Amino acid sequence: MTTLIDRRSPSRGPSRRNILGMIGATGALMISGLAVINPREAWGLEVVALKPETMRTLIVMARDVYPHDRIADRFYAVAMKPYETDAAKDPALKALVEEGVITLDTLAKARHGVAYADLGWEDQRVAILREIEDSAFFQKVRGGLVVGLYNQEEVWPIFGYEGASAEKGGYIDRGFSDISWL
Amino acid sequence: MAAPFDLNDDSVVVIVGSGAGGGTLGTELALKGVKVVILEAGKRHNMEDFVNNEWESFAQLAWTDMRTTSGSWRVHKNFPNLPAWIVKSVGGSTVHWAGASLRFQEHEFKTRTTYGDLDGANLLDWPITLAELEPYYAKAEDRMGVTRTNGIPGLPGNNNFKVFEAGAKKIGYTEVSTGRMAINSQPRHDRGSCQQIGFCFQGCKSGAKWSTLIAEIPRGEETGNLEVRPESMVLKIEHDNSGKATGVVYVDKDGKTQRQKARIVAVAGNSIESPRLLLNSASSMFPDGLANSSGQVGRNYMRHMTGSVYGIFEKPVHMYRGTTMAGIVRDEAGFNDKRGFVGGYEMETLSLGVPFMAAFLDPGGWGRSFTSAMDGYVNTAGLWIVGEDMPQETNRVTLNTEVKDKNGMPVANVHFDDHPNDIAMRTHAYKQGAAMYDSVGAVRTLPTPPYPSTHNLGTNRMSEKPRDGVVNKHGQTHDIPNLFVSDGSQFTTGGAENPTLTIVALAIRQADFIAGEMSKNAF
Numbered sequence: 010m011t012t013l014i015d016r017r018s019p020s021r022g023p024s025r026r027n028i029l030g031m032i033g034a035t036g037a038l039m040i041s042g043l044a045v046i047n048p049r050e051a052w053g054l055e056v057v058a059l060k061p062e063t064m065r066t067l068i069v070m071a072r073d074v075y076p077h078d079r080i081a082d083r084f085y086a087v088a089m090k091p092y093e094t095d096a097a098k099d100p101a102l103k104a105l106v107e108e109g110v111i112t113l114d115t116l117a118k119a120r121h122g123v124a125y126a127d128l129g130w131e132d133q134r135v136a137i138l139r140e141i142e143d144s145a146f147f148q149k150v151r152g153g154l155v156v157g158l159y160n161q162e163e164v165w166p167i168f169g170y171e172g173a174s175a176e177k178g179g180y181i182d183r184g185f186s187d188i189s190w191l
Numbered sequence: 192m193a194a195p196f197d198l199n200d201d202s203v204v205v206i207v208g209s210g211a212g213g214g215t216l217g218t219e220l221a222l223k224g225v226k227v228v229i230l231e232a233g234k235r236h237n238m239e240d241f242v243n244n245e246w247e248s249f250a251q252l253a254w255t256d257m258r259t260t261s262g263s264w265r266v267h268k269n270f271p272n273l274p275a276w277i278v279k280s281v282g283g284s285t286v287h288w289a290g291a292s293l294r295f296q297e298h299e300f301k302t303r304t305t306y307g308d309l310d311g312a313n314l315l316d317w318p319i320t321l322a323e324l325e326p327y328y329a330k331a332e333d334r335m336g337v338t339r340t341n342g343i344p345g346l347p348g349n350n351n352f353k354v355f356e357a358g359a360k361k362i363g364y365t366e367v368s369t370g371r372m373a374i375n376s377q378p379r380h381d382r383g384s385c386q387q388i389g390f391c392f393q394g395c396k397s398g399a400k401w402s403t404l405i406a407e408i409p410r411g412e413e414t415g416n417l418e419v420r421p422e423s424m425v426l427k428i429e430h431d432n433s434g435k436a437t438g439v440v441y442v443d444k445d446g447k448t449q450r451q452k453a454r455i456v457a458v459a460g461n462s463i464e465s466p467r468l469l470l471n472s473a474s475s476m477f478p479d480g481l482a483n484s485s486g487q488v489g490r491n492y493m494r495h496m497t498g499s500v501y502g503i504f505e506k507p508v509h510m511y512r513g514t515t516m517a518g519i520v521r522d523e524a525g526f527n528d529k530r531g532f533v534g535g536y537e538m539e540t541l542s543l544g545v546p547f548m549a550a551f552l553d554p555g556g557w558g559r560s561f562t563s564a565m566d567g568y569v570n571t572a573g574l575w576i577v578g579e580d581m582p583q584e585t586n587r588v589t590l591n592t593e594v595k596d597k598n599g600m601p602v603a604n605v606h607f608d609d610h611p612n613d614i615a616m617r618t619h620a621y622k623q624g625a626a627m628y629d630s631v632g633a634v635r636t637l638p639t640p641p642y643p644s645t646h647n648l649g650t651n652r653m654s655e656k657p658r659d660g661v662v663n664k665h666g667q668t669h670d671i672p673n674l675f676v677s678d679g680s681q682f683t684t685g686g687a688e689n690p691t692l693t694i695v696a697l698a699i700r701q702a703d704f705i706a707g708e709m710s711k712n713a714f
Contacts, residue, residue, distance in 0.1 A: 159549035169569025173243030175396040179386030185513035
């Protein structure tokens, strides 16, 4: 998790009162200055090239695209962080992402009167994503996410996948044929 | 011990590609005392360099140079620049293959005769028979150490196999086993036995799996007659005024253009690169490309009728533990047109890790339907279906003159549409695969679309008559006697079987022919 700022240090973290004041429909994801923060998971992600609100929306969108209730926000944040890094070097990408998020918010406000990330139900947000799923913005985010999320070694144990095995001698003595329920 | 041959040495056999066809042919010729230079586009990796990580390994081994696609196949939509999942590395796709080693069935060499005239299918009988190939199949099986041949025991079944086997037996299949695999079940030919690592597709780190990289090429090099030049991308085959091949132009590892002279040129760059090279070698004498008087170069591209079925169960399977392709059902492999299609198919266990499962389970898919399937990963069993697809003239590798590679050569475009027979067979196979898993308690089954092609066949096919194909029964081009094709692009039709064993058998047979002709001072 080196790509995220650890907010466990008390001097850098937002005050408890501020946190309580900021919690809204987006659950634990909040904006603090130039960062998206998640006090519950004790991390923050500084955003310079993109607007912090844009990154927050991207992280919410990432979970809506690949919702896993056992996977914490920080893994979605790690998967979305490259858009911040790449947007700094690539104005076309930056425009694609910022405009894509504006579209999401415009649709959300027209349907429900609030921004995309503030919609309370996943179904409401997913309905909006279905409207834009053929767009370059959606395809870019989904295409990056399918690798950026599922290729994180830290998420593999959540799926029960054990990863590399050669250095452990393979599975010949570690359960390759241990199935017992058949 | 590599034998460096001079660029101007016109007595060498130049082979383009080092996979199942090229690596075997080069080694076999070297063992017979023939001097060989293999030009391989990819790098040379050792087995300890292989990585047990799907995307990292993909970056290390896969052919990711630009290609384009067209047609109604779903690969075009989801992976427009990755028509095939094959290898750019010394050893070619034998580094990545799963090891299934099956002989063709007798009728699969005679599909035009057996299946008749099928609308839209460009069926043709092979110019060779099973009987002619049998001695070479036997040699290939011995050389590759195929289990259940030559007294070699079968591999033990892993968890994925046990679910597959129980389901197969429950619905009445009888031909189910851990198959014939070129993976050592016991130490043989200086290679150890399978450690059930998994990651067979990522290059076997124990050396139990046969590949030309570890089991053939080093033997050839020991003779002093074989030189392998990695990172050597062949651009063009040259010929003289008599129409005889004289050598090849290639870009070496330093980016310099070189010309290697040759007595014989054999093309073994896989069914996409081999026709691309012949087409890119067009000259004033051969304006449509080399060996293309029939117009068949690049046509009849086959990729096998494929697909996967995954079954999610209530309890853990851990399908990724152990051999990736751990077993086979052969009951549907024969010809039985009562099923509503010609040809047959195999079902073979398959597993993917979490990263590739996410990429390939339902490409482009998202939302809870997708993620709930991913959440069932540890309880999932998987199988792959591989069946005979119909050759069609319009399924085709062509040059895309709009897109050039870094050497300025037009890239290959791969066009593919399923034949109605392919679709009928896939529908049948999805149903049977799901029935197997349902019978042992699957709570959900997932009919998964074909991955980018791993079995690429037919684009320089064998034919008895020059007008019907590109090469004769020895893989020798009809048009140019000292130009050969030595990979799966020779296949007249695809059969239901994984193609590697047949490619190796044909290469051993071709080596006999080439050495024999050379001794008669042909070429």
